[in-house]
Amino acid sequence: MTGLSKRITIKRIAVAIDCSPHSRASLSAAAEIAGFFNAELLGIFVEDINLIRTAELPFSQEIHLHTAQFEPLDSLKLERMLKQQAKEAYELFKQTAERFDIPHTFRTLRGRVLAEVLSAALESDLLAMGRSGKTPLCRRGLGSTAKKAVRESKTHILLTRSGPTPVSPLLVVYDGSPGAKHALEAALGLARRDAALHVFLVANNVQKHAALQKEAEMIIAKMIVKKQFHMLPWTDSGMLAQCIHMAEPGLLVLSDNMAALGPETVYRLIDATDYPVLLVRHAT
Amino acid sequence: MPTPRPLSPQELYNQCDPESFSFASTKDLDGKIKISGQERAREAIRFGIGMKHNGFNIFALGPAGTGKQTTLEQHLRDTASREAVPEDWCYVYNFETMRQPRAISMPAGKACAFRHDMENLIEGLLTVIPGAFSSEEYQEQEKDIKEQLNEKQASEIDALEKKAAEKNIALIRTPSGFAFAPIRKGEVLNAEEFMRLKPEEKEIIEKEISSLKESMQSIMMQVPKWQRATQEKLKELNQQVAAFAVKPLFAEQKTKYQDYKAIAEYLDEVEKDVVEHFDQFFDKESASQQMPLMPGQGKNAGSRRFNHYRINVAIDNSRTEGAPVIYEDKPSIQNLVGDIEHLAQMGTLVTDFTLIKPGALHRANGGYLILDARRLLLEPLAYEALKKAIRTRQIRIESLAQLYGMASTVSLDPEPIPLQTKIILLGERRLYYLLSSQDPDFNELFKVAADFDDEMERNQDSHLSYAGFISSIVNREKLKHLDRYAVARMIEYGSRLSGDSKKLSTHIQSITDLVNESDYYAKQNNHDLITRQDVQQAIDARRYRAGRIPGKIEDAILQNTILIDTESEKVGQINGLSVYMLGNQSFGKPSRITTRIKMGKGEVIDIEREVDMGGPIHSKGVMILAGFLGGRFGEEQPLSLSATLVFEQSYGGVEGDSASSAELYALLSAISGKPIKQCLAVTGSVNQYGEVQAIGGVNEKIEGFFDLCKQRGLTGKQGVLIPASNTRNLMLRNDVVEAVEEQNFFIYPVTHIDEGIEILTGVSAGERLEDGSYPEGTINGLAVEQLKSMTEKQKQLSENTNNKNPEES
Structure with a gap:
């Protein structure tokens, strides 16, 4: 998305990253826009509190997608996994921002995903996120978080999908x-x-x-x-x-x-x- | 018995009269190859070619260079051009059993067109199939099918999520799947809050969650089934789209080849396979990944990706006129029955049907295949493979490496092609007789023997044929033409080559060589045409080039290292004549034969045989002498002599019986005591009755002795005794003829030993009188006297010995 004019003013772009293919695409798109507008990029990774709490419940079990088998949810394992994802998201964010040579900030938050994203996005002019997140099963249309963000976000919102994204038309x-x-x-x-x-x-x-x-x-x-x-x-x-x-x-x-x-x-x-x-x- | 008169110069050389030719030079002749003579062989060839039944293959036997191949090609050119052009053959992929490529035949000229059509078809498919699958309609349908699955999954999960939400339970998406958790005000209860719940509430929640988990599990377990159903739908859609897209391309080809059932069936199989594996046509880039192009491969041929749709044209008869006539110069098994080649890919040898290489049998199928028998037999397994092909009447390509387990790679077993080829083997006579006697299959498979003679009758017709043949050599080799005198000299040379003044050699290779050499000298002499002088120069030069060994021998004789007397008269000593063969040159040389007699029991001892230096024929000749002596002198009295015979200064062994007459003369001289004139040399074999018989190499022998005499100086007494029956073989050198003409050298045709001994000793042999005795003073009379004397002496000695014994006892 190079060659942009400046009809709208964007100083800060918030990008919700969960390392899903859609969010990677949104990070790239956001970085390109930020590069043009000399805007700052704010990366947000949210550790889903609901997931963490579920893991802490005594009877919690997850049903594996590919085996349909039950397995106890281990909270410690989950914590480690979330930390790893956050690290991965940060690395990806950092590399992308540096590639476009733009100022950047990264935050790892813990809470309800939508609320945290929207809250962080309040300080920004544009919220970029994937059309859907790390949903185990693909679905048509928007993911639940994106769907709610569309309705509740106060800022401009850019929803992207994975795969090649031609700008034109x-x-x-x-x-x-x-x-x-x-x-x-x-x-x-x-x-x-x-x-x-x-x-x-x-x-x-x-x-x-x-x-x-x-x-x-x-x-x-x-x-x-x-x-x-x-x-x-x-x-x-x-x-x-x-x-x-x-x-x-x-x-x-x-x-x-x-x-x-x-x-x-x-x-x-x-x-x-x-x-x-x-x-x-x-x-x- | 009257002594024979020496031969006249005219009897020594059968001159060809150049004036008998109607042409001035070979330029006036049409230059077409004409092989004269060989009527028997020609008839056999005509018969062999005409017989279309099994096993009537031809073996053309005869010495090398007698024009077997030329004659055959000449016949075949006429015959084959009138025959039908055989069909083309292709190897194609076998979609049922890939290791057994199929062979398809089609009318001549169609195979290459079919290959071209298939290449174009592949090109078309590379465009049409991606086009069909990139169309919006297809994309929509594909997306729809995939989304049906997603929708199905999502709707099931959504419904479960809603059902859970009604019970204040949330569906949480975990990294690996799903989990359920109780919620209050949109947030999952933490562990403390949950523990604070009443036991009944906790129980209800756990029960609900348990139920929901089972429902989710049930959904999850159905997902693979839905995915399979989706894949089936996608496959069905893809095949429908692919089938629809490729149908027009295949329809066009099927219409074109509707008359050829095998091709139509093959096209059906290709279409089915293309539809089934349509996705291979998506990536056009990798389809054209280049491998080294082989000669003759068209565009896209560099890629092996679509090889199974390509056509391997094994036999292309598009440019063949009539039946093919193939000469395979190197009849190895691979060159005969074909081969399956391999390519090295990533360190492994791979092959497919496009690497099937046809052999000479394929190329000659429907026509004629000419092979050199000797070369065929020298190639390992080639003869067996050929016999197998003839016997089974099909060409089966078998990899030699596979047959003998030398290669462990997977190879092919191509479908055999029916064989309808007339096989013609060319070979020497002994090879034919050897095969005929030792190979039980041979006579069944090669029923026609075309026996090429190495000489033909010399007459005016054959002179003209020779001239025509020389003309064809000149045209073929682009040499200078020969004038009529040169042609006459060539004919004389042909006659000398045959060793018979009444015949001509059919060894066309020698004639061709001489024409080439004469051309060289004609150029050296700046002659427009090759003249008799050029031909003679070429003959002389050839003799000179090969003259090192005869020259050395002659020097040794002149220096008395080898003792040959050409002047005096000696008892029991005679000049025999022998022929030496060195390469393709032969020359004559005199040899001294001596004999000594002593008292004995009538045996003739061949010293050569005693020391194992005499061949069996020579030994036989010597034994015949004993027979002759016994017959002539042993009827009235026992032969009380023992004679020893030897070839003096012979160190390499003696074979042949051409010196047996000389040996007999020496014996008669020794017994009679009459000396033999050493200015004469003798050749000829003899039988028990004293008749002199023909021998070989008479010209070389005479010339050998003549050369020695000439070196020492012709005295007007020197000469050679030859069997009278060899007179027709005389084609002597010009200098010999001239010496005879000037009465400086004589050639005596001898029919009986009594004639010869009279010429050699100047004493009559003496005819037997009625009382069984011989006239006094004659050779036979003297011999009888000598033998009687020896018998008496022996008797006396015997009596003395017997008388002494009683006294002693």
């Missing part, structure tokens, strides 16, 4: 609302000049579509050459997800403060799509 859902404008500006801020941009104009008639396109074009101005406007008469997350899938975006930029789409629709849309998402908060 960017896709913005635009309905003319302040949140949508903010999202479009954020997308422009993150885009290279040669990147392609798809703008989904949520309009139920041609006139509105034309008006929205005119607005969007004014915002985009000459920042991006390859841009395409698409008229979307639907506002439900299912149809929108299908349309987004057809465009195969490298990054989906959304706001949860749109007029045409309510926040829940946006959250469902994020859950339904399997692409990196930048959710732009209007408050910041």
Whole structure:
């Protein structure tokens, strides 16, 4: 994500790291953005208090994923494992930050994962995390922590997935609302000049579509050459997800403060799509 | 008995008349290879080629250089060009048993096209299959199937999680799986809080958790089943997509080769395998990983990745006209029946059907294979392999290393190819007779013997054939042409080579060599055409080059190191003549034969035999002498003599009976006491009746003695006695003929020993009178007298001895 302009201001990026493939991807993406904005990177590793407590219970047993056998949960072993994971997360974080030559801080916290992440992210302008964590079984859509973070986070949130993450094309859902404008500006801020941009104009008639396109074009101005406007008469997350899938975006930029789409629709849309998402908060 | 007159110069050399030729030089001839003579061999070849039944293979026997191969090739060129072009053969992968590659035949010229089509098919598959699997539709379907599994797992776990949540129990994700724990206000109870709970509450929680764990276990245990089901679905989808994608490519090929059942079946198998292993076509990069390209391999051939879809063209008859005629110069087993080559990969020898190398039998299948019998027999196991192929009528490629356990790598057992080849072996006569007598299979497998003669009749037709043949050599070797006089000299040389003035040698190699050598001298002499002089120069030069040993011997004789008398007259001494063979050169040399007699019991002692230096034929000749003496002089009285015969200064052994007449003359001289003229030399064998019989190498023998006499100076008395039956063999050197013409040298044709002894001694042999006696003063008369005298003496001695004995007793 090099070649960014500075339409949005980011001084500090918090990255939740659990060493899962998704969180590694989010660390890379966050480091790249931090490098462009000269922002500081804050790495967060949370030792799940619920897991620790479970291990301390007298009857605690874990069911092995691949053998379906029961085995007592050993708290000491678990503590060692968490420490090892924290160390691993720190090494990964440090190497990544140094590669991009950015100031960085790493924190190992203990508590409820979501609460600790959100709390730490309050001091940052952007929270980066994986779409799902170290869940033993893969699932479609967002993981439970990411799902809650989308709803409860006060900062911009960047959700990434493992695997290659092409930056282009960017896709913005635009309905003319302040949140949508903010999202479009954020997308422009993150885009290279040669990147392609798809703008989904949520309009139920041609006139509105034309008006929205005119607005969007004014915002985009000459920042991006390859841009395409698409008229979307639907506002439900299912149809929108299908349309987004057809465009195969490298990054989906959304706001949860749109007029045409309510926040829940946006959250469902994020859950339904399997692409990196930048959710732009209007408050910041 | 009248003494024979010396031969006239005309009888010593059968000259070829150049004026009898209608051409001025060989340039006027068409230059096509013509082999004249050999009618018997030609007929055998015609018969052998025409017989298509089992075992009617041909063995062309005859001395090396007699044009066996040329004659055969000439016949085969005519015959084979009219025959049908045989089919092409390919080796392909056997999808059922990979160690047994299949052999497929198809009409001539199709194999290479088929190989090319299969290469293109692979190229097409490398594009079509990845294309089909990278399509959005496929990706969607694949993702959907995978997500169905995820959804199934997730929904089961979610449901369990919800059920647990209703009972204030949380599903906790541990590093290796799942665990359940009681919660209050979203947080798991710590150990202290839990211990503070009432026992009933703890019991309920533990019970609930236990139940949930079992439910989770049940879900977990179903996961592998769901995964299998998902894999099955994915496999089914993949195969459907692959089958659909490749169908048009295969349909095109199947239509093209629909008339060839084997190819159609093979294409079905390939299609099935491609669909089953479609994923191998995904990685095009590694597909083209280069290995060293072998000559003749096309694009993509460097990779061995798709070898099992490639075609190994064993026989390509696309450029063959008629039936193939193959001459295999090195008939090793590998070159005959083919070989399975190996490649070293990562220190291991590997092979596959593309490394099957066809042999000469493959190339000659449907046609003719010519092999040199001697070379075949010298190659280990090659003869046995050939016989096996002929007997079983199929070509089975077996690795020699595998057969003898010399290689421990896995090898192949390619499907045998039916054999329909006429095998023609070329070899010397003794090889044929040896095989015929010692190998029980040989006569069954090589029923036709084409016996090449090493000479042919000399007449006007054969002169013209010779000229035509010389013309063909000139054209083939790009030499100067020969004028008619040179051709005539070549013919005379051919006659001399055959050792018969009425025949011509069929040893075309010698003729070819002489033409080449004459060409060299023609160039040296700046002649436009090869002349008689050039040919003669080449012959003389050849004799000179080979003349070191004869020269040394001649020097030794001239210096009296070897004693040969050519002037005086001696009793019991005669000049015999012998021939020496050194390499492909032969020369004659005189040898002194002496005989001494003493009283004895009628035996003739061959000193050579006594010391094991005499060969059996020579010994036989000497024994015949005893027979002759007994027959002539022993009817009336016992032979009371003992004669010893020896080849003087012979250190290398004596063989042959060509000196037996000379030995008899020496004996007669010794018995009769009449000296033999040493200016004459003798050759010829003799029988018990005193008839002189033909011998070999007469020309060399005469020339050998002539050369010595010439060195010492021709006196006008010197000469050679030869068997009269050898007159037709005379093709003497020009200087000998000239000496005879000038009456400086004489050649006497002798038919009986009595003629010879008269020439040698100047005394008549004497014919037997009615009373059984011989005229006085004749050789026989003197001999009888001498023998009588010896008998008397012996009798006297015997009586004296008998008289003494009683007194002593």
